[in-house]
Amino acid sequence: MNETVLKKRKFQMTLLFLGVIVLTYLSAWITDYGFISSLEAVPGAMAWMASNLLVNGEALGKLPDIMDKLIETIFMSIAATTIAAALSLFLAIMGSKTTMVNRAFGTFSRFVASLSRNIPVVAWSLILLLSFGQNSVTGFLALFVGTVGFLTRAFIETIDEAALGSVEALRATGATYWQIVSKAVVPQGLPQMVSWVLFMIETNIRSATLVGILTGTGIGYMFDMYYKTMNYEVVALITITIVLAVILIELLSTRIRKVIL
Amino acid sequence: MQQITQQPSVIRHTRAGKINIRSGNRVSLVLRSTLWALGALTVLAFFFFDYTGFRPLQAIPETLYNLKAMFLEPKLSHFGWGEAAMQVAITLGLGALATVFGAVFAFFLALGAAENLSVPWLSKSIRVVVAFVRAVPTVLWVLIFAIAAGLGSEAAVLGMLFHSVAYLVKAFSEAFEEVDPKILEALRSTGAGWWQTVVHGVVPSTFTYLLSWTFLRFEINFSVAVAMGAAAGAGGIGFELFMASGFYFDLREVGMITYMILAIAIVLEIFSTRLKSRVYSAD
Numbered sequence: 001m002n003e004t005v006l007k008k009r010k011f012q013m014t015l016l017f018l019g020v021i022v023l024t025y026l027s028a029w030i031t032d033y034g035f036i037s038s039l040e041a042v043p044g045a046m047a048w049m050a051s052n053l054l055v056n057g058e059a060l061g062k063l064p065d066i067m068d069k070l071i072e073t074i075f076m077s078i079a080a081t082t083i084a085a086a087l088s089l090f091l092a093i094m095g096s097k098t099t100m101v102n103r104a105f106g107t108f109s110r111f112v113a114s115l116s117r118n119i120p121v122v123a124w125s126l127i128l129l130l131s132f133g134q135n136s137v138t139g140f141l142a143l144f145v146g147t148v149g150f151l152t153r154a155f156i157e158t159i160d161e162a163a164l165g166s167v168e169a170l171r172a173t174g175a176t177y178w179q180i181v182s183k184a185v186v187p188q189g190l191p192q193m194v195s196w197v198l199f200m201i202e203t204n205i206r207s208a209t210l211v212g213i214l215t216g217t218g219i220g221y222m223f224d225m226y227y228k229t230m231n232y233e234v235v236a237l238i239t240i241t242i243v244l245a246v247i248l249i250e251l252l253s254t255r256i257r258k259v260i261l
Numbered sequence: 262m263q264q265i266t267q268q269p270s271v272i273r274h275t276r277a278g279k280i281n282i283r284s285g286n287r288v289s290l291v292l293r294s295t296l297w298a299l300g301a302l303t304v305l306a307f308f309f310f311d312y313t314g315f316r317p318l319q320a321i322p323e324t325l326y327n328l329k330a331m332f333l334e335p336k337l338s339h340f341g342w343g344e345a346a347m348q349v350a351i352t353l354g355l356g357a358l359a360t361v362f363g364a365v366f367a368f369f370l371a372l373g374a375a376e377n378l379s380v381p382w383l384s385k386s387i388r389v390v391v392a393f394v395r396a397v398p399t400v401l402w403v404l405i406f407a408i409a410a411g412l413g414s415e416a417a418v419l420g421m422l423f424h425s426v427a428y429l430v431k432a433f434s435e436a437f438e439e440v441d442p443k444i445l446e447a448l449r450s451t452g453a454g455w456w457q458t459v460v461h462g463v464v465p466s467t468f469t470y471l472l473s474w475t476f477l478r479f480e481i482n483f484s485v486a487v488a489m490g491a492a493a494g495a496g497g498i499g500f501e502l503f504m505a506s507g508f509y510f511d512l513r514e515v516g517m518i519t520y521m522i523l524a525i526a527i528v529l530e531i532f533s534t535r536l537k538s539r540v541y542s543a544d
Contacts, residue, residue: 023536026363027354031414038415045409075306090395110497120484122491123519126506131323136310206398213492246396
């Protein structure tokens with residue numbers, strides 16, 4: 001590294017930082033964001049949380065109802081993720097350059113994945129709500145559609161990383177396409193894919209809360225209802241149950257991941 | 262990424278004397294039971310659903326009709342193009358603010374959380390707090406801040422900030438932990454203090470990673486900002502989407518807004534993929 005390289009690097013860094021500062025001010029101006037007022041709001045918000053988000057006996061009486069909805073939400077996320085994983089596996093095998101049947105199928109499956117991934121889950125839930133109505137199936141479908149896109153991208157990367165050598169080896173022995181897929185691609189990529197599925201289940205439980213608020217289903221609906229009626233004791237209890245559920249699932253999947261990867 | 266290591270096992274024979282090629286080890290046992298459990302839970306899930314007002318025979322053709330109206334005849338009717346661009350800019354702005362502030366906070370917290378730069382008790386306690394913050398869905402943070410700090414961009418940014426910090430601390434501290442210990446040792450042996458090791462050793466060797474993670478978070482924060490607009494009334498294009506579908510039932514407008522969000526999301530994704538591949542090809 002000589003002096004000019006260092007100088008150029010320093011110049012680039014300065015430019016980057018200036019750019020970020022300008023961007024921040026511009027964003028603050030557009031969104032009408034007050035730096036000072038937001039700093040002032042933090043201690044007040046913390047104090048408010050400490051004094052209002054307390055679970056009392058009356059709120060605990062609602063626990064059976066909350067658990068009911070929480071279990072429904074967890075099941076919704078697991079079902080959406082698992083079924084999406086099955087479809088994603090198919091799309092990924094079609095879309096990966098290693099195992100692609102032909103170009104048209106490959107492009108098509110990557111296009112489907114990109115569309116489902118880049119339209120936010122909010123948009124999907126609002127679109128589906130219009131015709132499917134206010135029930136679990138709407139939430140399930142919204143999560144399902146968003147998950148397919150994400151998992152297909154992850155699975156394609158997994159297949160590309162894991163399977164290249166063994167696919168070539170099997171092809172050399174004269175194995176058919178389905179033999180290659182079932183004996184090399186799937187077993188090789190399976191641990192990584194299961195790890196992605198577990199990650200997606202965790203993410204989906206959190207997204208399910210958001211989807212629930214929008215579509216009026218599951219734990220999200222319950223939260224929204226008590227939030228709007230300003231029953232903050234129950235709001236606190238619901239938040240705690242969600243946190244416990246997410247952390248429990250995270251711990252479980254960390255243990256599984258440790259063994260399989 | 263991860264190499265699958267074949268564990269050496271004793272060759273087992275079936276009763277007929279053939280080599281048992283299915284003889285499982287712990288890995289395949291756990292893998293198989295995870296898959297079975299997921300399958301069983303999925304089947305079970307459909308018994309727990311609430312099917313109020315679910316009429317598939319009516320809903321499916323209706324959805325197809327709606328999708329056709331949305332995506333083939335998109336049109337703005339309640340606001341013009343200038344207003345739409347402004348709303349998109351607000352959403353982008355919310356995402357950018359949460360990302361920039363998040364990256365700054367996360368940088369310092371990640372220094373405390375990285376095991377090679379910090380003391381065990383500090384790194385452990387930061388990790389526990391971060392795990393807790395991550396477990397609360399963003400929308401709940403935003404809604405809680407909205408009561409405490411009043412509805413507006415402040416509540417939205419603060420709520421999104423919590424998750425961004427938690428996400429980036431995890432990513433950043435993992436990047437810091439992968440810094441070559443020789444670099445740190447070399448700097449320490451010259452008598453460099455802790456800050457000097459960070460500024461001259463850790464930051465230059467991880468900077469591109471930090472940048473690529475931050476941009477990835479911006480990509481995520483854009484869709485989070487859309488969600489917050491719709492679910493928490495934080496403004497921006499997400500709020501317009503919510504109004505178009507929930508209040509006006511204007512499918513064509515929903516379609517147009519979805520197209521706008523899609524276009525921006527794809528541009529951001531392409532940009533972040535480019536950035537990531539540049540980072541990985543650099544080393």
